[in-house]
Amino acid sequence: MNYSFSNKVSNLKPSAIREIMKYTALPEIIPFAAGNPAPEAFPAKQAEEITHKILSENPIAALQYNITEGYTPLRETIKKRLASQGCFNPDIDDVITTSGGQQGNELSCKVFLNEGDTLICESPSFIGSLNSFRSYGVHLVGIELEDDGIDLNKLEAALKTNKNTKIIYVIPNFQNPTGKCMSFEKRKGVYALAKKYDVVILEDNPYGEIRFEGENIPSIKTLDNDGRVIYVGSFSKVIAPGLRVGFVSAPKDIIQKIVVCKQVSDVHTNILAQMLCNSFLNDYDFEAHLLKLREIYRHKCKLMLSEIDKNFSKKLITTRPQGGLFIWATLPDSCDMMDFCKKAVERKVAVVPGNAFIIDENEKTSCFRMNFSTPTDEQLIKGCEIIGKLSKEMFD
């Protein structure tokens, strides 16, 4: 049989970076291309204790169907945490748990956008979200990122040009792939523009709690006085990604629509995982866990940056993130980025070519992404040495 797939799925083309990415699973490859949280930060022992307790004392609740909105005690816990962070009114109906932050972004898109509607995002931005938006036939417009976040002038120009814009999608904290953090001034600016052009903001914050340097910046959601910000959070980076537990907080009119879409997608999120997260947040010292976790990432990031300083050609510029998992590197303009990445993987270091993260994969970019959470210290040192040597051979 010859299959006739839907347009939206046919348009999701196999990525040009697949060829490089397929090497990244090989054990001999140094995994700078990954995005996995550091496994030494997983609360494995506590997860065992908690699941033992749940499945001994309350197994039916963990195994039976539950409501689509999510495990109520976890939603209460999320609300309390958001309220303590200044994130708006603590109403339980403003929160739904999702199967990872990814599902929060996907369903927000499904709820608001028709095929052909415009979604404006940072460029570069997270490939998983971009593909999710593409899978609904959405028109994507990417706006350049400055060091302190999205370029507000270009954002306004895009809002003027694209009258059918429904959503501005941003990752204000330690953005994937750049590691950049949006300044509070710019957060206010994005919110003001969203208001002026009457669009919704989709604020994706998977990395906000892994700030290991500098001061916290309030989320855009804290500015939201007319219910236009959808805030997406995740436990993937602060507890464990295999659990697939995230959440969305938004005005309940929006949450109700997301509930309808989630119900027809997966009914509800795995309930044992939701109970596990709730117990770990409440019955253990979660703040101490976060401190430990930040210490791990601070160390890894510092190590990678110092090895970069030691080894890389000065013509290769990188960001210096204060949190998250990623460093963004920019090659000299004249360089063929894809050629550079291929050479790196031939020498057993995998990085992600920058065009994975831009709207038009064929657009020229001279950047690539490096991850510091997955490699061991030894791999960080060795990998930077190899890329450093390559960069010096090519540019110095």
Add this chain to the structure above:
Amino acid sequence: MNYSFSNKVSNLKPSAIREIMKYTALPEIIPFAAGNPAPEAFPAKQAEEITHKILSENPIAALQYNITEGYTPLRETIKKRLASQGCFNPDIDDVITTSGGQQGNELSCKVFLNEGDTLICESPSFIGSLNSFRSYGVHLVGIELEDDGIDLNKLEAALKTNKNTKIIYVIPNFQNPTGKCMSFEKRKGVYALAKKYDVVILEDNPYGEIRFEGENIPSIKTLDNDGRVIYVGSFSKVIAPGLRVGFVSAPKDIIQKIVVCKQVSDVHTNILAQMLCNSFLNDYDFEAHLLKLREIYRHKCKLMLSEIDKNFSKKLITTRPQGGLFIWATLPDSCDMMDFCKKAVERKVAVVPGNAFIIDENEKTSCFRMNFSTPTDEQLIKGCEIIGKLSKEMFD
């Protein structure tokens, strides 16, 4: 802010049956309206043993990101089980695990159907699947169900009329909501028509393993010699629904598209739950578990049917299922079904009005659905007594 939701989501209207359904959570209501598997059938002790073992011995694998296709050993196990049931070639790339069978149906729809394309289904059919198809703006055509399954003449007529049909969606075993089972002759007929009109069959089989009477009938998938059947399975009814683990088996060209859509939806299914299912299937006596489970449902179904025979007006006709969770009742034509259901819930028995399951909710139907897996024996007896009394008052 006034929200402008997408057409596909705006069109998902709050159901006319919501008013009745909201009573069903009340503890004093006898839950004939539910669809929950019997909790006494959950392998709670084994789940505790298995998660203890996984999280003690191999916690990182259970907590880290995994591949979208699913936990490889579970996919191997699923393939072996399908092969032993005659379900086509045992290639690992023909299987993906999903977050429940619901996600399998949803993603199959997303992969094949553009807005406005036609999907033909049984009428009545499972509301969760229907709403999932509606959420993609699909044109639904419902075909009448006879006692041995879909009406093949009407199916062919619909295929002739609706040239843009992409999928025929069927639940051959103990269909939700009717409990009816499609004969092998009809399965062959559906497959032949799919071939003649070159469409895909989406075969949803959540209940196939809870046959408690009669002989197994081979799935449509076993007839598939040209790769047009997408088979959706689930562990919700045979292990536990809270885990949200199901699977799709189809030719790998289709699976690859489903993988792309799943990746942007929830990245992968909760990994601990997948490991749990795999261990329960392999390290325990799963066949003995199934026998126990079938015995529970056989008992409950028999009890409900004998109480129906004892109490109901003879003008109220019901199906007599050989498996699954549901019995379908038909009132006399002259009766106002919604009025009957409202009276039943006033007397503390909730059933699901039949229009929940038909394509056009406003179409007249004189049926309702009763579930026998959730109520206790006492509730089954009491509930049938109440509905019986009501039916005799109204019809005799």
